Amino acid sequence: MNITAKSPYISLSKVLLLIFFSFLLPPPVSAEDGLYERGIELVEQKNYEKALKAFELGAKTGDLNAMTALGIMYITGVGVIQNDIKGFKYVQDAANKSHPKAQYTLGAIYYLGAGVNIDFNKAFSWISLSADQGYSDAQHNLAQMYDAGEGVLKDSKKAYEYYLKAARNDNLDSQVKVAQMYQEGIGTKKNIEKSAYWLKKIEESKVKN
Secondary structure, rough: OOOOOOOOOOOOHHHHHHHHHHHOOOOOOOOOOHHHHHHHHHOOOOOOHHHHHHHHHHOOOHHHHHHHHHHHHHHHHHHHHOHHHHHHHHHHHHHOOOOHHHHHHOOOHHHHHOOOOOOOOHHHHHHHHHHHHOHHHHHHHHHHHHHHHHOOOOHHHHHHHHHHHHHOOOOHHHHHHHHHHHHHHHOOOOOOOHHHHHHHHHHHHHHOO
């Protein structure tokens, strides 16, 4: 998910929903995770009201995935009356408990100004925490922030480092960037051989997806 790709035709709610769907993957199985998994199934069926109830029950058990999903549903007004304050609190609470998806989502909220003032510094801080836990979308977006100098000093070398981490975590957008950086010698030494390697990986990733 690329939160820095701004477009006048894409609403903030739609961007947050894309973030939401990007991490609707089955978590490790435990008793409390059943509610989150049920919520995922209901979202996929577009039965948002019942999904909301499942996530609410999951959040009450302390399921951080459910808390994050619930927060996004409130912020976007999907299956519930839109409420930025309530949604923000759910996401923030999960982020404060070191949940990488919640940290990334909170960073995206600050970056996009979804119910809060745009704050690139806070966005960078939260996305950094998520990236350092290995969350590939966060690694990619952190690289973009280094690339553009948003919330941090522009640093092509750091951008390359995080693009590479995300590329190794199968992030297709980062694989494209890494291939380009090796080809042009941006943030790293020019290396056509390594560029070719990543171009091949890109084709493999497209086949998988």
